Amino acid sequence: MRAIRLHTFGPAGNLVPETLDDPEPGPGEVRIAVAAAGVHLLDTALREGMAGGPLPLPDLPTVPGREVAGTVDAVGEGTDPDWLGRRVVAHLGAAPGGYAELAVTAVERLHTIPDGLDPAEAVAMIGTGRTTMGVLLAAHLTPDDIAIIPAAAGGIGSLLVQHARNTGTTAIGLAGGPAKVARVRDLGADLALDYTEDGWPERVRRFLDERGAPGATVVFDSVGGEPGRAAVDLLARGGRHLVLGWSSGGLLTGGPLTFGEGELAERGITSESVIGPPMLARVGGINPLRTLETAALTEAAAGRLVPTVQRFPLADAAAAHRALETRATMGKVVLIP
Template identity: 75%
Template sequence: MHAIRLHAFGPADNLVYEKTEDPVPGPGQVRIAVEAAGVHLLDTALRLGDRGPLPALPELPTVPGREVAGTVESLGEGTDPAWLGKRVVAHLGMVPGGYAELAVTDAARLHEIPANLDAARAVAMIGTGRTAMGILQFTELGPDSVAVVPAAAGGIGTLLVQYAKNAGATVIGLAGGPAKTAAVEANGADLAVDYNVPDWPLRVREFLGERRATVVFDSVGGEPGRAAVDLLGPGGLHLVFGWSSGGLHEGGPLTFTEEEQAARGIVSEQVLGPVMLGRAGGDNPVRVLETRALAEAAAGRLTPAVQRFPLAGAAAAHRALEGRATMGKVVLVP
């Protein structure tokens, strides 16, 4: 098979498209003929040699990527034969191997792809959609809500805008540049604002009049995140799940001390992985959120935005993602 392999940590050009041996499924596993592989910001950190939230860096050489969708074409010993030939999507967990024509994973991780979803959108929902469902556990949205979504043209932001609109909320979407702002508007935001324009908070305040924001979904941090928090009214909620303004491998999330929160009359919460999974409950909270995300897409309530790159163009996909030149979920297509 062909795959993307990383032989040394470093720049995107270290991602090499080459021929390698086909992976062999072990007991209880399946091999998937990959139709789409997800690219995550965490992949760029790992490529640079920063393990981020993971316990360790992968051993080199490695095939990056932990989200795949395609068709089951081979079974390991003891695997339920009903999976053979099924269209499936899976998050590989801590095991890499997604940027390839073939990928192996445990059958227990598989979800059958709903009939009305293509592989790329299924990949978007198994990772990005799962995260969106996790974040949304921490707030109840309704007609009285005013939601501010920084990075509203991104994979998670696109879904948060749609979910909030479905709940009847007023949605302010922030994005960088005219093309992204237009995409946010087309996605249904009541107001789409370019946060590269210095007076963007004034535009939001003029639009809202006497109303104030009730929730900020902050994956950006930095100055855009702080300016978004300034839009919150008393009792407002600041949900933090990233800090892309400094890059995943630099800086950190935007935080406020208890004294600062009290002075502003807001609540600021970090809703990263462990907290998110703790709220989901169940014996397998990851699967709970994955199932919920796929169900939302299958029902047509959420439609992920996807930007496709060829598998051989993985380096270009990484550069685009790091340069904030992408919209929606980035997906590699073999």
């Protein structure tokens, strides 16, 4: 099979196409003929060899990637043969192997791809979509809310904008560059602005004043840094700062915004992380991640959330990583074998 391998931690150029032996499924496993493989920002950090994130560094050489969709073409011992030929999507968990024509995973991780979804869209929802569903459980958006969404053209951001539109929430989407701003506007944002331009906070304030609103009610902060801080400054008393990440400072090298002692309390603002363990605790149940995956695929199948997908050929995995790292992508980045 064709696959992308990493032999040495470092820059994107270290991702190289190779021909490897076809993997064989073991007991309780299936093999998927991959039609789409998801690329996550965490993949870029692991490729660099940055330890300290939610996943351990892989043993080298490795085939990166943890999100795949395609068709089951082989089953292992004890696996129901009815899976053969089914269109499926799976998050591989801690075990990599997605950037390839074939991937093996446990049957318990499989979801049948709903009718009407293509493999790339399914891949977007199995990882990025499940995180979005967890974030929305914490947000409880209503028509009375005014939400500021930085990185609104990204994988999660684009879904948040659509959910806000669906619930009647006023959505203020921030993105970098004219093309991304246009995309955010097309997704249904009430106001779409380029946060790389000076003066965008003042434009938000004018927008809020026109609606008689003292400020926004919630910020979905996946960026941190100066844009995240400016967004928090636009919150009204009693507003919520929901932390999804801090991409402006680097996924593993950055960190959440810090505030002066008593600063948020004086304004009645709450700040909380809504991903990771807090998200799983909120979902509850035996397998909270699978619950979120199912919910994400259901929303996509119903057409309520349509993932934005940017496709790259499998052989161009290095280019996909570079584009993701330089914020030159929109939506979910997907490799197509």
